[in-house]
Amino acid sequence: MRGIFSKTEIGLLLALVVFLLSQFALPDWAIFIGTISLARGLVVLGLMILWRTGLISFGQALFFGTGGYTVGLLRINTGLSDIILLTVLAILSSGLLAYLLGLLISRYREIFFAMLCLAFSMMLYGLLVNNEKLGGTDGFNVFGLTIFGIPVQGETLQSVNFVWICVLACVLGIGVNRYLSSTMGNLSAAIRDNEIRVEYLGVSVKRTINVKFVIAGALAGAGGAVTTMAVGHVDPDAMVYWLVSGEFVFVTILAGTGNVAAPFLGSILFELLRTYAFQYLPLVWQLTMGGVLLITILFLPNGLWSLVQRTATKE
């Protein structure tokens, strides 16, 4: 095993086994939160790739929403209903959108990159909110899903979604890990530090960034697709609005960029924090979330993953 998989990848595979087994022990609500966390973790994984390059997108909900609406539109307009097929198509559509926008956006840096992403995501939001056919702000329901030709709904659907997102997160996590340790992936830090020197090395910074943008977009699309299938509903406010993008950036910073496992860990913690804060501190849950973010930025500039790293080095 050691030769084929790195330490991180073995960790991801072990986590996959644990997660799949935990399904039999966890209550329904925990399985649902698990699905949502991992799906959103995929979006954060994409943002992590960009953040390693020093770029952050304030509009990642654009691709999250594209993935969700791809699933929703295909489901109500075509006969397609397979969970896996729909996810793949969502990845392709959001990846394609990311490629096209990336041609333009990859010329931008810093806050301008973030703002342009924001502009595009709000354009989609504006179109969806005022589109009566798609239910406007209410969105529409997505149902009648199948897996390998077998119709699934209710608890079975949630279990299938959970297994699917676990497998997907593991496979994509390993894929991203491979990418980050490749030459192209390793250029992230170099581009962050000094682009012009990277150009002198004979690498096109623009193309490298566009590739990262496409990966991030496709991952967000996958997350959006699974979220939509788990929730059974798409609407612009929950999928495309800037607050959704803000949450993804929040989790990226909370998690840190140390490892591909960090986004998933951060996302699970975030969803748990939100669920509990919302349940037990309904009046001050945003206050709690904001406080956690501030404390993270102040005391853990490299995110929660730096805690894991610190313990690992002590051993």
Add this chain to the structure above:
Amino acid sequence: MPAFFSTIIAIVIDGLVFASWIFIVAVGLSLIFGVMRILNVAHGSLYAFGAYVAASMVGWYFNADLPALGSLAVLLASAFIVGIPMGFLMERGLLRFMYGRDEVIMVLVTYATFLMLEDAIMLIWGTDAYFAFEPYAMLGNTEIENLVFSNYDLFLIGLAVGVAVLLWWGLNRTRIGKLLQAVIHDRELAQAFGINVTRVFTLTFILGAILGALGGAFTAPQISVTPGIGVEVIILAFAVVAIGGMGSIPGALVGAILVGVFRAAAVHLFPQVEIFIIYAVMAFVLTFCPQGLFGQVVARRI
């Protein structure tokens, strides 16, 4: 073509009213970004605080049976009551510990502040809607070419012009304004020349906060003040500032007018693209002028 003509008038006036409203908010945001390089998401909270304080104070004012026109002064006062202490506390109590961090991190710091203030608003004022329609109603309406416009809306255009003129005068004709411009242009060099950058930062942030609260205070009579009003306005102000060029005062003015007129045109001609058009303009401008229309061009560093 009278129908065509009146549509044009309606678009221009509606556009200018919207532009005035968003200009007052956006110019504070732009000023803070220009001087401090902070894209202040919490500006939306300052706007909301301004609106809530104004609504509460106007309520008291009219209950006390004082002359109605004075309510405009109450609105103005609420901007200062909110902006000065909150701006001071945010800058001195939080932001100054973050100087030197990445711009993106600064956005997140203010985003965290924004989240916290959203709850603070609900803790203070609850979730009920507040109304302060009296100043709006007392000014009456004007009829132009068979179109009825509220005088309060037209008064907002005047207010925005006043803010713009005052800012222009303050920045170009006063000592502190010139110091501010020096810091906008080159922070390090300004410091080297003995400008107290720390003090300039605090003053700028308070001024920006007052402008944010001012926008909220004068909007309160037009709307029902409810939780979440800051969320929408901050994203619009971002668009305006990005279009005009971050840190540029004339940019904020031009950006606000562009956003206002395009939005008004969409509302009157193609209502289904009302929100889309604003961000389409933003994307279009950023495509051709990455720094915005009046943005500073930064030399590349090798």
